[in-house]
Amino acid sequence: MGRKKIDLKTIECPKERSSKYSKRKKGLLKKAEEMAVLCDSDIILLVFSPTSKPNLFYPHYRPLSRILEKLSNMSEYEREERRAYTKKTLVKLLKNKNVEIPNENHNHSSGRDEVQLQEDDKVIELGEARELLDDNTSILRNWQDPHRVDDLAKLTIMEDHLVSILSLIKKAQIEQG
């Protein structure tokens, strides 16, 4: 696509190379966005050039959290484990201090989610924290919309989540070589 056909090999001249990089990066992103719209598909595009900083692209109207949700939904076992972990974390948090967990913008009709969680002497109402702690889905949402994070409890759990994922990665990397 241009005045001339070019060979498919690395452009030697660094100046020219990074110029082409910008142009093509832009083009690639456009294509990706077109495809996301036309075909109703999720796309994550990560690009690094040797000279410029990394860029992660994804369509705005398709939050990264939603894409990750899909990915993390794949293993039922993982989800169960995750849920157990977040509940445990919640219990710990509330035991140590009177941390308030606001229920965000969501209407909680008090008939629903009356489930209670008992551990030691503390009773925790799950309904309160459900939106926040139910599974990693909501945690990922918080990463995506950081402005919604308005207290320490959330941040702590997010951090824990990050840490726990990292340990999984290390394991996976060892297994995979």
Added chain:
Amino acid sequence: MGRKKIDLKTIECPKERSSKYSKRKKGLLKKAEEMAVLCDSDIILLVFSPTSKPNLFYPHYRPLSRILEKLSNMSEYEREERRAYTKKTLVKLLKNKNVEIPNENHNHSSGRDEVQLQEDDKVIELGEARELLDDNTSILRNWQDPHRVDDLAKLTIMEDHLVSILSLIKKAQIEQG
């Protein structure tokens, strides 16, 4: 690019949509590979349609493991240290005080953040902690505006997050075949 110009909106007919999806997926991958070669850049491309399995693409001669390696090797030590410090700070904050952390809106007004936390022989200033929290919550923003990244700590956390995302992707790929 075709007989007709088409509107940039989701194709209604599911059959046609998935047909276009295949075509464009192929085209997008080709572009990505071209760019990887021409511009000597690393690219990771994750695509899924609602109907088909997720596909993770990356050039063969640039193995994902190498890209991950690049990311993890770059600042392994700083990442570990950073993570430990952040977590420790958060935990201490929760344990010792029931303090509200002002979030997002940085009002550096009066004698800001007089609260201090004692741990071992170290004094942790709340202001410092808040910076950490802000760092955490701006991860995704930073990926979109890499020029904003002005210190190693931020980059470190960004990397953690990226690596965790990639891990999920990798895992999904394996599970789905």
Added chain:
DNA sequence: ACAACTATGTATAAGAC
């Protein structure tokens, strides 16, 4: 580096198999 321009190579829409 980014924007604009033009000529030309490419991707792809529509259609048939």
Added chain:
DNA sequence: TGTCTTATACATAGTTG
């Protein structure tokens, strides 16, 4: 879905500012 064809829309190489 995959592949082929053809006509057309689009992306981009080369270049200048």
